[in-house]
Amino acid sequence: MKRIVGLTAVVTACAVLFGAATAGASPTWWPKQLPPLPPQIAQLFEPPVPMEKKLAKSFAALQKSMRKSLPGQLGLAIAPVGSDAPISMGNLETGRAWSTLKVPVSLAAERNSGVRIAAKEDKAIVFSDNDAAGDLWGSLGGGASSVQAVTNVLREGHDISTRVSSEADDPPSYPGYTMWSLADQARFAAHLPCLPDAEHVIRLMSSVAANQQWGIAKQVTRHGAVTAVKGGWGPGTGFSSAFLVRQLGVISTNAGQVAVSMAAVPKSNSFSDGTRMLNKIGAWLNRNLASLPTGRC
Template identity: 35%
Template sequence: MTTCASVARTHRVLRAGGALLGAAALAGSLAGCGAGWERPAPSTTVVTVTRGQPAPTPAPDPAPAAETSLEDLLAALEVPAGVQVVLSDGVHHASTPTTQQGPAWSTIKVPLAMAALDAGVIGADNAALRQAITLSDNDAAMQLWEALGAGPVAASAVGAIAEVGVPAERLRPEFSPFGQTQWPLEQQADFATTLPCRGGVVYDLMGQIDPSQSWGLGLIPGAHFKGGWGPDPDGTYLVRQFGTLPTAGGVLGVAIATRGSFAEGTQTLSTTASALQQALAATPVPAARDCHAPA
């Protein structure tokens, strides 16, 4: 195929050689290229930009609810008559002028179990350890006491954990020496806040209390607790519990106690725990102590 470019090259060759033969024919071919032989016009790309509507400005996050002090929370807490509630750091509420103090009863089994583990006289899988905490078994607790050496040796070991004086001998013949320890609720609540850090397997077991004893604080999901109960000399029962409650900021130590019959006491503490749970859920409180916060 003969193109306009090839015709032009041939024309230049003939002129260079001085040949005139075929010039007329070439002239005709070049004339045929004429105006039809043009460089292609440069291409043009058109870009169309469509501008959408601007994104709406997001609404600001609602301001967080103001924190309520533990004192104010407890002041507004509606609990049955005769109950005392103590939160960590000494904040307390009593519905009667009389504070509900008295023997620790089975709540002392927590530092007793910790002392036995610390002394190395039992292992973490010890059956008596589990029974003493989850079932509040008195015979199992006595095994731990005797494993520590009983008497002054055991009393000193348990007292060092709880930071309280523990009797070395029986004060009431029908009850254990350690169960008669005077352990104030304020001290118990503060002691409870240290348990996630130092309680180890004992603290874990406090989260596995038998359902038959899961009244009171046991009604609150995530609570780790231990209960204790027993009669005063006049037959009135002191019913008490202590432990930790989960909050957004960490654990909150709590101790509660009341007096009456055993059945009345458990019902009163259950009502109290439910009120406390609702108050903590509805009212932001200051960040509680946790294992990473200083004591």
């Protein structure tokens, strides 16, 4: 209403200033070029900057500010829960899943074996225990059976691209070598709260141990936010022995939920530097929490 009233005032002022033409006549003194509108008036006619562009510009500034203190590559993808449209930022787009793949593995195993594997789920998610994850993988039958079961969970979560590594590609164990892009992971995380039987896995993600208390788990606290996360780390790809640290998460606020997938490849190849970089992203998300796109199942 204020904008409409302001526009009406501008039109009225112009009519008074330059005179309204009468029927069959036109003013002879009309200026060749109108003076520029005052800034307060001009902004009424400017299209609003999309929030996605504002976030991308702000994230680029964050990345630039970290070049000296924490050099390396950063990537972030966010998506409203229930959405298939992640927003991607940064210059790192994909990498090995490492322990973040324990989320779909745990959900697939829980559906297959029920309460019999509850203790293994706890270790695999809360403590990121690889032996427990291997047992969950084995409970699905191993080999092609396990690949198919976990792939089914990913597809149910609207990730239609990720190819789960098989035992032909890796040693016969939990396949953390799987390549998982940040956009695909954010899309899956955006549907995770909506999947049947996912409540237990998300509850475990909400109480991870100290070895995963970084990123959004450590930094996101505004607006009564509650976080559920799963971290992953290990040698990366595309770099010589580069170390990748990543985190899958869901942030819940009164406004709704947003899925997060973020990763860092520190130039130092240090796990601690990787978590520090993700802490920076977590703090940025915390500052921009009110502007993040949210949704619900």
